[in-house]
Amino acid sequence: MRLKLPSLAEALALGLPLLAASGMAVFLIGGLPRGEETRQTRARDDLRAMRSVLLAGSTLPDAQTGLAALVGEGRLAHLPQDPWGRPYQYRNPAPGRPYDLFSLGADGVESADDISVWNLYGQR
Numbered sequence: 035m036r037l038k039l040p041s042l043a044e045a046l047a048l049g050l051p052l053l054a055a056s057g058m059a060v061f062l063i064g065g066l067p068r069g070e071e072t073r074q075t076r077a078r079d080d081l082r083a084m085r086s087v088l089l090a091g092s093t094l095p096d097a098q099t100g101l102a103a104l105v106g107e108g109r110l111a112h113l114p115q116d117p118w119g120r121p122y123q124y125r126n127p128a129p130g131r132p133y134d135l136f137s138l139g140a141d142g143v144e145s146a147d148d149i150s151v152w153n154l155y156g157q158r
Contacts, residue, residue, distance in 0.1 A: 070140060072117075073118065074117075074139075074149060077116050077117050077137040077149045078149060078154045078155075080114055080116065080137075081122070081135055081136070081137065081149065081150075081151045081154065082154070084104075084110070084114070084122065084135060084151075085135060085151045087109050088104070088133070090109070091104075091107070091109060094126050094132065095124070095126060096126055097124070097125055100124045101121075101122065101124045116137040116138070118139070118142065120137070120138055120142060122135060122137055123135070123137070123138060123144075131152060134150065134151070134152070135150070136148050136149060136150040137149045
């Protein structure tokens with residue numbers, strides 16, 4: 035008995051939903067995020083998580099104790115570093131905001147490429 039192999043269209047119609055469910059479709063269709071894009075994505079994710087921890091408490095840490103206060107209170111296991119290997123920046127108070135939480139980005143200096151919790155997808 036001879037088996038009939040599916041056509042390319044049939045294989046795609048059956049296979050893509052399975053690939054999408056497993057996450058492989060992203061790799062096959064668009065490729066994986068690379069380099070700088072991956073670091074920026076991780077920084078945004080870290081900032082969102084730290085914002086949640088900050089706002090879950092009754093008060094915000096002051097500028098002197100900073101994010102280390104969250105570790106001391108057991109709210110964070112450790113102080114994460116940004117994807118470029120530097121500490122995240124925290125200010126309380128911040129100009130025009132109750133606090134500021136950001137990564138200095140790829141260049142390591144406060145500039146337009148920073149990723150701020152107040153503007154995760156744009157320039158500061």
